[in-house]
Amino acid sequence: VLAEVPSGALADIIGRKRLLVFATSIMIIEIGIISFIPKTDPSIIFIVFLINRVLSGLAEAAASGADEAIAYDSLEAEGDKRQWGRVLEILMRFQSFGFIIAMSVGAAIYDPNLLESVCRFFDLDTNFSQETTMRFPLYLTFILAICAFITTLRMDDPHKNSPSSDAKKPEIRQAFSLTLKAGLWILKTPFALCVILFGMLFDGIIRMVITLSSQYYRMIELPESTFGIIGSLVAMFGLVVPKIAKKITENHSPSYAVWITAGLTLTGLVSMNFFWPYLGLIPALITYSAMYFTGFFVSFYLNQAASSEQRATILSFKGLAYNISYGILGILYALLLKTIKQGIQTESVENKVFMDSFSGFPITFILWFIFLLAVYLFVLKKPSFPGKK
Numbered sequence: 001v002l003a004e005v006p007s008g009a010l011a012d013i014i015g016r017k018r019l020l021v022f023a024t025s026i027m028i029i030e031i032g033i034i035s036f037i038p039k040t041d042p043s044i045i046f047i048v049f050l051i052n053r054v055l056s057g058l059a060e061a062a063a064s065g066a067d068e069a070i071a072y073d074s075l076e077a078e079g080d081k082r083q084w085g086r087v088l089e090i091l092m093r094f095q096s097f098g099f100i101i102a103m104s105v106g107a108a109i110y111d112p113n114l115l116e117s118v119c120r121f122f123d124l125d126t127n128f129s130q131e132t133t134m135r136f137p138l139y140l141t142f143i144l145a146i147c148a149f150i151t152t153l154r155m156d157d158p159h160k161n162s163p164s165s166d167a168k169k170p171e172i173r174q175a176f177s178l179t180l181k182a183g184l185w186i187l188k189t190p191f192a193l194c195v196i197l198f199g200m201l202f203d204g205i206i207r208m209v210i211t212l213s214s215q216y217y218r219m220i221e222l223p224e225s226t227f228g229i230i231g232s233l234v235a236m237f238g239l240v241v242p243k244i245a246k247k248i249t250e251n252h253s254p255s256y257a258v259w260i261t262a263g264l265t266l267t268g269l270v271s272m273n274f275f276w277p278y279l280g281l282i283p284a285l286i287t288y289s290a291m292y293f294t295g296f297f298v299s300f301y302l303n304q305a306a307s308s309e310q311r312a313t314i315l316s317f318k319g320l321a322y323n324i325s326y327g328i329l330g331i332l333y334a335l336l337l338k339t340i341k342q343g344i345q346t347e348s349v350e351n352k353v354f355m356d357s358f359s360g361f362p363i364t365f366i367l368w369f370i371f372l373l374a375v376y377l378f379v380l381k382k383p384s385f386p387g388k389k
Contacts, residue, residue: 064315092242096235206291241292261290
């Protein structure tokens, strides 16, 4: 969270490619240290995983904003920025394919029995233990990190900083100045502010529900063996939703996009509270689809509204807002859960507490959505996107 916005400002100052190279190099380190650490002293393992989490956060912060900025500016440099919706559509499809492959391959190589069966098929007498196979998904991720590093080294950054009186300032001071400038621009640009605020609401609520999805699946009596399949099914939304979202951005106003996303989110959240056995998966999928719409719409509108010289910083503000929203909701939900439980430990009662507390999500969503609508209509005076009503 602390590195999110400063890293975006640095990307706008020293170049997006440099931040992406830094992100992928940090990724190699953070995956490498947990891939090859010996299982000896638990204290050392804890420290290494703590370092891994910090490095992972830095890598994500460095890439956040810089990745979309370099892509959008590359389109703009070619005079084809109107194709950004098409780029997002293709990107989300690739992400979905990647997620499905990662889930399937990761689960397969994690299972020692399956690997031994494959080896026997090829007449190989090899035995695997769970302690050995649990590292295999990490090894593949490590290889992907190296590939990502090589890819970022080969990128071209179309963003060129124009000479200014600030050119001789230390980069840290420049980053602070640009961060302040971008923050003020967001506050003074009603459309951008609305995009970020509504994005915060949708992303925070849905991400919290996704965090609790395993427990929800148990409540609707789905076997744990199906959780991976459900994850792949959710990823398949990335093959369909982006095309629909692209059509919406081409033919309708941003407010229409908000109502579509809000309708899906509210329908899913309310229906999930019935905890229908097996059929409860349908409202969960409706809720998750709203996450894909949110990602597409926010990226589409915010990139078009932002100027090139501060694009990465503005996108980093979006990332920071998302993390704050998710963090606050997580803390509030934990406090609600603790208040309702009041020392009760039996599994049946805890399940009932989970079901009772789940109603807090649609209630929170409705209250905050009404509040944001009031801000949109009365405080910001219905900001509209250029060319749209």
